[in-house]
Amino acid sequence: MSFIPGQPVSAVVQRIEIHKLWDGDNLILGFSIGGGIDQDPSQNPFSEDKADKGIYVTRVSKGGPAEVAGLRLGDKIMQVNGWDMTMVTHDQARKKLTKKNEDVVRLLVTRRSLEDAVRQSMMQH
């Protein structure tokens, strides 16, 4: 998950499929996001590289669709339904997640533990 500006990013990602839930009038996913290219990256408690302006999961509501699908606190969202989330503003990310005509969002998320797991498995062989 090394982030060098101007270089392509390579990361180990996990596919997560969240089915939206009807809460009254709204479709909710059950988590909160923070970050974006228009935000201050040094305030991000979850990022390893404090210059990383990506979208991070800052809260996962208990028992919500996101927790059920496997989203964890501190995950960095790389893609939503094929749309890139590494270079978007906060509002653009929110819009891509809360499209009213979509029932399902397919996320690609990355976290530190994934990389560690992959490295361990490579070292074993």
Place this chain on the structure above:
Amino acid sequence: RERSRDRHKSRSKESSRSEKSVTINAPPAEPLLGDQSVRGEEVQDDNWGETTTAVTGTSEHSLSQEDIVRISKDLDDSVGLDCKRYLNVALSVILGLVVFLTPLAFLILPHLLWPDRLRACGTACEGLFISVAFKLLILLLAVWALFFRPPRAGLPRIFVFRALLATLVLLFVLSYWLFYGVRILDSQDEDYQGIVQYAVSLVDALLFIHYLAIVLLELRQLQPFFSLCVTRSTDGATQHYNLGQLSIQRAAVVILENYYKDFPVHNPALLTASKSRAAKHLAGLKVYNVDGPGENNAAAGIAQSQSRAMIAAAARRRDSSHNELYYEEAEHERRVRKRRARLVVAVEEAFTHIRRMQEEEQKKAPGDVMDPREAAQAIFPSMARALQKYLRTTRQQHLHSMESIQQHLAFSITNNMTPKAFLESYLTTGPTLQYGKDRWLARQWTLISEASVTSGLKDGSVFLLKCIDFSLVVTTKKIPYIQLAEEFIDPKSHKFMLRLQSETSV
């Protein structure tokens, strides 16, 4: 095809030359000669004697027709203007004397005419004498300061405000004399103090009229009211000036005074390129009416078809001439830059040959000592050729004579200028004042205006200032009325905060 184009060029140049000298257009039987002269310098200027003979240094001795016109006009105008000026000075001096001597006359006449009947002058009266004396002195100095300055310009019509003021003063003094003559001289009044007070009141009123003169003549036009846009007709150089409420002739004087310092000098040699292009457009297509003035309808039909053919041919021709212009200009640019580089190097090298002598050295070795003029003459030949070539490429060679260049070089050496400072007046065209007096043509200006020249400037008034070769077109615009609003910002209201991570729940 290139040869025919060159032949057209040489033919058009010969026709423009024939305006000045009477020669019969020889048919281009020797195209070789025409080609050479065209390829040598890209455009021949009108003083063709300079470029075809191998003369280094500008030839100031050739008089063109314009010079002759200029000289004859000079002789005519100098006589007329001086007459007007002397008349003005004479009138104003007479008026000044009359005005100045009137209070004194008021005071002295009773003593001369009826000295025995006059009541003695008390202390208050004598105090008034002192005040009359000092007020007259102040009035004299003030009039000298305001009116007795050398005139800046000769205007075509009278200066309206001055004439009005002179009339006012005259009427005023005459009415005072009338009153004095009727009530005091005729009745031989004994009250001398009253007479002295009367004289004092005259001097006071004259001081107030002088104040009025200052306001009308000097102060009223200080506040800018109009913005004038001045454009030169030959090359479009434009400047803007802010003036107050002036009459058209006074505004013209102000504009001309600024013209000499703001506009780059008028260089007719720079205009020949566009003139030759225009001549080429006209010269290329000649329409001959072969049928003769016979049937009207047929002639009209032929004329229409001919004009259509001309326009079509001109449209086709235009495709090539813009291309020509582009490459010509690029080539010229390159050539100017190359010559400029050579010139800068030559001048820098020349300046290293001389060195300023210190005081001690002057006493020690009085052998090879030169004064600035000799030093300039010593280093001039090494840079002369590069400078001459550069001036010729930028078509400034008629603006600088060898004498003036050497003078400028001596001046630069005396004042410790660097080579770059010396060259600056040759690399950029300066304002007209920078060049010799014969370029100024200060007596040749004509004011052409539809409105009367003594009427004031108005929004949208247009007038022309014509010189011999060019004219300045002046348009007036009123400066907009500015409505300024106020906004108060409390200095304590400047507060900042860090951009925090915003969290959105989805």
